[in-house]
Amino acid sequence: MNELDIKSLYLQELTEKMAELQLPAFRAKQIYEWIHVKLAKSYDDMTNLSKELREKLKEQYPLTVLEEVESLHSESDGTKKYLFRLTDDRVIESVLMKYHHGNSVCISSQVGCKMGCKFCASTIGGLERNLLPSEMLDQIYRIQSLSGERVSNVVIMGTGEPFDNYDNLMRFLHILTDANGLNISARNITVSTCGIPDKIKAFAKEGLPITLALSLHAPNNEIRKQLMPIASRYDLQEVLNAYRYYYDETGRRLTFEYSMVEGLNDEEMHAKELAALIKGMNCHVNLIPVNPIKERNFKKSENKKIQNFKNILEKYRINVTIRREMGADIDAACGQLRKSYMDKL
Numbered sequence: 001m002n003e004l005d006i007k008s009l010y011l012q013e014l015t016e017k018m019a020e021l022q023l024p025a026f027r028a029k030q031i032y033e034w035i036h037v038k039l040a041k042s043y044d045d046m047t048n049l050s051k052e053l054r055e056k057l058k059e060q061y062p063l064t065v066l067e068e069v070e071s072l073h074s075e076s077d078g079t080k081k082y083l084f085r086l087t088d089d090r091v092i093e094s095v096l097m098k099y100h101h102g103n104s105v106c107i108s109s110q111v112g113c114k115m116g117c118k119f120c121a122s123t124i125g126g127l128e129r130n131l132l133p134s135e136m137l138d139q140i141y142r143i144q145s146l147s148g149e150r151v152s153n154v155v156i157m158g159t160g161e162p163f164d165n166y167d168n169l170m171r172f173l174h175i176l177t178d179a180n181g182l183n184i185s186a187r188n189i190t191v192s193t194c195g196i197p198d199k200i201k202a203f204a205k206e207g208l209p210i211t212l213a214l215s216l217h218a219p220n221n222e223i224r225k226q227l228m229p230i231a232s233r234y235d236l237q238e239v240l241n242a243y244r245y246y247y248d249e250t251g252r253r254l255t256f257e258y259s260m261v262e263g264l265n266d267e268e269m270h271a272k273e274l275a276a277l278i279k280g281m282n283c284h285v286n287l288i289p290v291n292p293i294k295e296r297n298f299k300k301s302e303n304k305k306i307q308n309f310k311n312i313l314e315k316y317r318i319n320v321t322i323r324r325e326m327g328a329d330i331d332a333a334c335g336q337l338r339k340s341y342m343d344k345l
């Protein structure tokens with residue numbers, strides 16, 4: 001699955017491939033537009049190409065699309081969850097969230113995940129494979145087509161660790177932000193990582209002003225290790241140093257995600273310790289009531305405790321929000337829809 005399909009090619013590369021078929025550059029540009037702007041599902045949609053050419057392209061450069069298996073719509077806030085089938089029959093999930101500032105799509109970067117975070121449903125079956133750039137793009141393309149909603153924001157926060165699929169992630173991001181493609185502003189994109197220092201530093205050098213979110217979830221390494229195996233591999237200070245470097249290089253304000261687990265990381269002393277840990281960083285903390293999954297017995301912190309945690313951080317002048325639980329009525333937690341589908345097979 002590592003060979004790049006036509007939807008994963010840059011315009012320049014597509015132009016070179018089409019030149020091999022004796023096609024001029026303007027034809028390549030038309031095809032690129034059909035794929036990335038008009039979101040064509042098949043070569044047959046490309047009505048300004050001759051039938052003969054369409055047949056040739058079908059044969060030599062198959063254009064694949066994700067197939068909708070199932071979708072769930074939240075009555076309460078309009079959130080839509082999609083389950084898509086890949087060409088090898090594996091399934092992934094993606095989410096459309098409606099905010100007043102625009103529509104945001106949360107996409108998966110891998111099929112399954114090998115990071116093993118204790119509270120996460122996506123990692124239970126391990127990593128199956130990386131997603132191709134086209135498969136990441138198509139989650140957005142299909143959601144935009146199926147829902148009829150224009151997507152303005154993208155978060156790479158679904159199943160998978162994006163930095164464990166670095167090259168495909170970068171290709172995906174370059175195509176997504178390409179002025180000849182869907183042209184989503186890098187400033188409207190967030191990549192969320194469990195914290196892999198060398199990848200964070202490499203990402204800082206890519207020249208894209210993307211928001212980087214770090215899944216912190218703990219005020220110290222000891223508690224972090226209880227939730228995230230990756231914390232045993234990289235010390236928290238090393239991760240934070242890489243993270244500071246990201247800010248220095250890009251000037252983008254940092255986001256920390258902090259899932260609140262009852263009795264583990266939600267006490268006053270944890271809030272104070274967290275405030276000390278991130279003191280002086282230009283950052284924002286997102287408190288997320290942990291979403292309980294049936295395979296693990298973590299409970300979400302009480303609202304009162306979360307509010308108190310927030311108040312303490314604010315006393316230390318830290319920007320903090322409590323994440324609104326979107327689509328709570330439709331299997332909201334990461335990877336739960338996919339997991340419940342797989343369990344039924």
Ligand code: SAH
Nearest residue numbers: 120157160161192193194215257290291334
């Ligand atoms: N691998 C990346 C992105 C995918 S997870 C990362 O670790 O950031 C996206 C976010 O959802 C992470 O912050 C993750 O820790 C969090 N998450 C996963 N399962 C969760 C759950 N059941 N409740 C609350 N947050 C969860």
